[in-house]
Amino acid sequence: MADTDATFDDFLPEALRFHSPAPLVDIGANLTHDSFAHDLEAVLRRARAANVTTLIVTGTDLAHAEQAVALAQRYPGLHATAGVHPHDASRWDSGLAAAMGDLHRRPEVVAVGECGLDFNRNFSTPEEQERAFEAQLGLAVESGKPLFIHERDAGRRMREMLKAWRDDIADAVVHCFTADRDTLYGYLDLDLHIGLTGWICDERRGHHLRELVKEIPLERLMVETDCPYLLPRDLPAKLKGRRNEPALLPWIVREIAHWRGYGEGELAQATSDTARAFFRLSSVEGPTPTGHAQQKES
Structure with a gap:
C-alpha cells in the first residue's frame, strides 16, 4: 500500500x-x-499520532466483514465486527447466517453487527429487517459476543425486540446514537451502551445531544467517528475531500467533554476503559505505530 511521509504531513492542516x-x-x-x-x-499513522490507539473496524455485510477481519489480522490495534446492516437485510438467508456464524468464531471479531433496524430509509422492508435482526440476536447469544447495533426511526420496535433477548445477550451498544431523550432512557433501562459520533458537533441536527450527553452514565458511554461519514461540522479548519478519519476522534471527545462538563482527559480515559471492557480487549494497543504493516502472529 503506497504512501509517503508527505501524505502524513500534508493531509491534515x-x-x-x-x-x-x-x-x-x-x-x-x-x-x-x-x-x-x-x-x-x-490514516493509521495519523490515528496513532492523535493517540487513537484502537480501532473497531465495522463489518456491514459478508464482504466487508471479511475485509475487516483481514485488516485486523494485518494491523495491530485493529479489531473487526461482523454483521448484516438493516439496509441489506433482504439478502439474509441460511447461507449468510452460516457464514456470519463462522466469522463470529474468529478471534479478530469482537462484536456481532453492524445489525439492527432502519425505518428511515427502508432499503429493506421492516419485515426483512426484523427477520435478519432476530437471527443476528440469536448469533450473538450463540457466540457470546456483544452486539453492535444500528437504529434509525425504529426505537420502539428495537426496544421491544431487545427486551425479549436482553437476559441472553452479553452486552450491546447502540452506535451513532442520534435519537431523543425517551429513546435514550429506554436503551439505558435495558443496560445498553451508547456510542456518540461527530453528530454532536452539528449545530443543525445534533443540538439536542448536547443536553442528553449529561444523562448518559460514564460507564455506558463510548465514542466513534463512523468514518468516513459524519465529519464534524465545527472543525477549526477545512479538510480537503471532506472525509472523516480516526485522527479526528479527539475533537469529538473534546466536544462531548465540554457539553458534559468533564475534562477531556477524564472523558477520554473513561470511554476507552468502557470500550475495552465491552469488547473484551486486554491492553493498550496501537494501529501501525511505525507506519508499516505489522503482521500479527496467528
Whole structure:
C-alpha cells in the first residue's frame, strides 16, 4: 500500500492535528470503505499520532466483514465486527447466517453487527429487517459476543425486540446514537451502551445531544467517528475531500467533554476503559505505530 511521509504531513492542516491526553478507542471505523483504499497506512499513522490507539473496524455485510477481519489480522490495534446492516437485510438467508456464524468464531471479531433496524430509509422492508435482526440476536447469544447495533426511526420496535433477548445477550451498544431523550432512557433501562459520533458537533441536527450527553452514565458511554461519514461540522479548519478519519476522534471527545462538563482527559480515559471492557480487549494497543504493516502472529 503506497504512501509517503508527505501524505502524513500534508493531509491534515496543523489545526486538525489533535492529540488525545489519553489513548482512545474508536468503536466505529468503516476502514473497508473505498475512500481509504489508497492511503490506509497513512490514516493509521495519523490515528496513532492523535493517540487513537484502537480501532473497531465495522463489518456491514459478508464482504466487508471479511475485509475487516483481514485488516485486523494485518494491523495491530485493529479489531473487526461482523454483521448484516438493516439496509441489506433482504439478502439474509441460511447461507449468510452460516457464514456470519463462522466469522463470529474468529478471534479478530469482537462484536456481532453492524445489525439492527432502519425505518428511515427502508432499503429493506421492516419485515426483512426484523427477520435478519432476530437471527443476528440469536448469533450473538450463540457466540457470546456483544452486539453492535444500528437504529434509525425504529426505537420502539428495537426496544421491544431487545427486551425479549436482553437476559441472553452479553452486552450491546447502540452506535451513532442520534435519537431523543425517551429513546435514550429506554436503551439505558435495558443496560445498553451508547456510542456518540461527530453528530454532536452539528449545530443543525445534533443540538439536542448536547443536553442528553449529561444523562448518559460514564460507564455506558463510548465514542466513534463512523468514518468516513459524519465529519464534524465545527472543525477549526477545512479538510480537503471532506472525509472523516480516526485522527479526528479527539475533537469529538473534546466536544462531548465540554457539553458534559468533564475534562477531556477524564472523558477520554473513561470511554476507552468502557470500550475495552465491552469488547473484551486486554491492553493498550496501537494501529501501525511505525507506519508499516505489522503482521500479527496467528
